[in-house]
Amino acid sequence: MLKIGVLGAGHLGKIHIKLLQEIEAFKVVGFYDPDDKNASKAEEKFAVKRYLDLEELIDACDVIDIVTATISHFECAQMALRKSKHIFIEKPMTSTLEEAYKLVELVKEAGVLAQVGHVERFNPAFLAVKDYPFNPMFIETHRLSQFNTRGTDVSVILDLMIHDIDIILKLVKTNVKNIYASGVPIISDSPDIANARIEFDNGCVANVTASRISVKNMRKTRIFQRDSYVSIDFLEKKTEIFKLYNEQPSNLNTFELDLGENKAKKYIHFDTPEIHPINAIKMELELFAASIIEQKEVEVSVLDGLKAMEVAYGVLDKIQRLNII
Numbered sequence: 001m002l003k004i005g006v007l008g009a010g011h012l013g014k015i016h017i018k019l020l021q022e023i024e025a026f027k028v029v030g031f032y033d034p035d036d037k038n039a040s041k042a043e044e045k046f047a048v049k050r051y052l053d054l055e056e057l058i059d060a061c062d063v064i065d066i067v068t069a070t071i072s073h074f075e076c077a078q079m080a081l082r083k084s085k086h087i088f089i090e091k092p093m094t095s096t097l098e099e100a101y102k103l104v105e106l107v108k109e110a111g112v113l114a115q116v117g118h119v120e121r122f123n124p125a126f127l128a129v130k131d132y133p134f135n136p137m138f139i140e141t142h143r144l145s146q147f148n149t150r151g152t153d154v155s156v157i158l159d160l161m162i163h164d165i166d167i168i169l170k171l172v173k174t175n176v177k178n179i180y181a182s183g184v185p186i187i188s189d190s191p192d193i194a195n196a197r198i199e200f201d202n203g204c205v206a207n208v209t210a211s212r213i214s215v216k217n218m219r220k221t222r223i224f225q226r227d228s229y230v231s232i233d234f235l236e237k238k239t240e241i242f243k244l245y246n247e248q249p250s251n252l253n254t255f256e257l258d259l260g261e262n263k264a265k266k267y268i269h270f271d272t273p274e275i276h277p278i279n280a281i282k283m284e285l286e287l288f289a290a291s292i293i294e295q296k297e298v299e300v301s302v303l304d305g306l307k308a309m310e311v312a313y314g315v316l317d318k319i320q321r322l323n324i325i
Contacts, residue, residue, distance in 0.1 A: 001027045002086075002289060005061040007054070007076050008068035009033035009042035012090065016067050017046050019282045025289035032057045033068075058083055063292065065285075066090060070154050074099035081110040088288050090117040091166070092158045093305040097313050100306045107302050115288045115298040116305035118166040120219075122280035122287075125232050126167065128239045128273040134171045138224040139206040141168070144214035147187060155190035156183070157312050157319075161210035165198075165315075166300075166308040167221060174202040176311055181318035186213050196315045208315075241271045 030049035051057035064080040183194030219234035
């Protein structure tokens with residue numbers, strides 16, 4: 001059994017503590033949070049020990065789960081890695097790119113496993129098409145959220161858009177060529193709404209919109225490629241696939257597409273893959289435990305986290321330059 005300690009007992013930290021207690025591979029040793037209000041609620045609700053000394057908790061564990069405010073991610077991770085502890089670290093994995101590069105090196109030096117909490121990788125709607133033969137040429141995403149004070153320590157790009165950036169980078173297997181972006185702060189000191197156009201070397205284009213001042217919540221991704229269109233609703237947990245055929249498949253229900261006189265007919269098959277309800281956060285933590293026990297690659301590496309941050313900061317840089325000009 002892996003002894004794990006949780007750093008941070010805020011909203012998400014409490015969720016992690018609860019789920020870790022349900023995972024057989026983990027034994028929750030305790031948690032650390034300097035906020036007495038957060039700490040007392042966690043102690044009472046989960047009957048788990050509160051450590052007042054961060055280093056003492058790290059020493060008592062095999063694994064450290066970092067669910068603190070983003071600004072403290074690097075400091076916490078550095079302490080754990082220097083003691084050769086495996087780490088799970090929430091996205092964005094650090095508050096600056098410089099820290100992200102350092103963290104990747106620290107993980108290598110420590111010779112331990114580190115996983116980044118890009119939870120949408122484990123969303124049932126995405127898992128339903130995880131093995132689909134994607135070769136996207138255009139991707140459009142909308143991630144809209146009602147205002148919540150949680151997460152405003154970073155821009156909407158690092159708070160929300162980074163989820164979609166990670167998914168896009170998972171689907172598109174070539175390098176980013178160009179980034180164009182705009183965004184404005186409305187309530188906080190950093191952008192609260194932003195749009196980015198990300199162009200890839202293979203010609204794929206992603207149009208990404210994120211807002212944390214919307215009147216309703218939305219988390220949708222639409223993927224277009226030569227022979228199909230896939231719609232993923234991360235919020236409603238629904239996935240749809242429209243696939244184009246030149247000839248009518250004998251084993252599929254399709255409808256005919258008449259393209260006009262003297263043009264060959266096309267056939268479209270509509271499919272809704274089966275969605276298997278799971279708790280995405282619990283799944284990512286379970287898979288992290290399996291990676292440690294079996295000594296295999298983690299599902300979302302620090303290199304994955306770094307790549308998402310590089311694109312996110314590319315978006316931020318474009319917005320900052322635009323606002324300066």
